[in-house]
Amino acid sequence: MPLVPASGDPVLQIKDVDLVRDRRLLLEQVSLRVQPGEHWALLGPNGAGKSTLLSILGAYRHPTRGTAEILGQLLGRVDVHRLRGLIGQVNPHHPVQSQSRTVHQVVLTGATGTTEPVPRWTPTPAELDRAAELMALMGLERLRDARWANLSHGERGRTLIARALMPSPRLLLLDEPATGLDVAARERLLESIDGLRERHPDMASILVTHHLEELPASTGHAMLLRAGRVLASGAVDDVLTTENVSACFDHPIAIHRRAGRWTATAGRVPQRPAEG
Numbered sequence: 001m002p003l004v005p006a007s008g009d010p011v012l013q014i015k016d017v018d019l020v021r022d023r024r025l026l027l028e029q030v031s032l033r034v035q036p037g038e039h040w041a042l043l044g045p046n047g048a049g050k051s052t053l054l055s056i057l058g059a060y061r062h063p064t065r066g067t068a069e070i071l072g073q074l075l076g077r078v079d080v081h082r083l084r085g086l087i088g089q090v091n092p093h094h095p096v097q098s099q100s101r102t103v104h105q106v107v108l109t110g111a112t113g114t115t116e117p118v119p120r121w122t123p124t125p126a127e128l129d130r131a132a133e134l135m136a137l138m139g140l141e142r143l144r145d146a147r148w149a150n151l152s153h154g155e156r157g158r159t160l161i162a163r164a165l166m167p168s169p170r171l172l173l174l175d176e177p178a179t180g181l182d183v184a185a186r187e188r189l190l191e192s193i194d195g196l197r198e199r200h201p202d203m204a205s206i207l208v209t210h211h212l213e214e215l216p217a218s219t220g221h222a223m224l225l226r227a228g229r230v231l232a233s234g235a236v237d238d239v240l241t242t243e244n245v246s247a248c249f250d251h252p253i254a255i256h257r258r259a260g261r262w263t264a265t266a267g268r269v270p271q272r273p274a275e276g
């Protein structure tokens with residue numbers, strides 16, 4: 001059976017998902033439906049369950065209750081290794097063992113779905129062309145032969161996105177891709193993400209972050225998670241409101257959108273008058 005959904009079918013559909021670990025309910029009644037070409041932001045405070053949810057969407061964990069259909073395949077009834085190979089996953093803790101690997105070599109490991117180059121594996125001309133195209137898309141041409149050890153955070157981030165795109169995934173999962181970047185590197189990364197979404201109009205993506213400033217302008221949908229539950233989910237302008245974000249982070253936060261991008265300004269929590 002082909003592992004790729006017919007065009008127009010949801011890329012992701014999870015319904016009433018609970019996840020229990022060590023007798024703790026980490027996710028509760030989470031539902032999400034993502035169509036091709038949709039770009040979602042997943043936001044919430046520390047410990048809200050964002051990475052846990054992303055691990056289900058990436059076929060690394062199974063729900064305890066509820067159903068998760070990824071690329072049309074029901075988790076629990078599919079070979080997860082094969083499924084993972086069809087999902088582009090960008091993890092900031094991607095373990096590159098040999099620090100002398102070049103950008104080009106790391107990008108090519110996306111074709112084999114491994115962290116290290118597979119011994120005696122040779123890329124096809126089509127895979128070499130694809131790697132070159134993706135490195136150009138992510139602004140990495142000059143860095144083709146640069147060593148992993150010498151790359152900046154931003155350069156590593158762009159390399160890992162190019163790597164994740166090697167198998168032309170229908171779904172891209174980005175876990176805090178802008179963490180640790182200075183403002184210029186962040187802006188370059190977000191521009192690259194906007195550009196790749198334009199070039200791959202059928203690809204869907206989910207980007208996890210704590211910071212609204214780190215959302216690309218092409219974000220169309222958002223989910224707010226709080227204590228493992230969905231606080232709001234849907235079209236981005238309906239979800240990322242001052243009221244919802246303040247409730248999610250349990251703090252007054254004013255949200256503004258300008259030129260497609262978001263800013264969040266934290267207010268002061270009113271002090272209670274001293275008793276006595």
Ligand SMILES: Nc1ncnc2c1ncn2[C@@H]1O[C@H](COP(=O)(O)OP(=O)(O)OP(=O)(O)O)[C@@H](O)[C@H]1O
Pocket residue numbers: 021022024026044045046047048049050051052053210
């Ligand atoms: N294997 C596990 N067993 C028990 N608890 C876990 C496990 N994995 C995660 N947790 C707990 O689940 C909760 C959600 O964790 P998760 O990493 O998904 O949150 P997050 O929203 O990604 O947080 P952060 O923004 O800090 O990265 C946390 O309280 C965490 O301690």
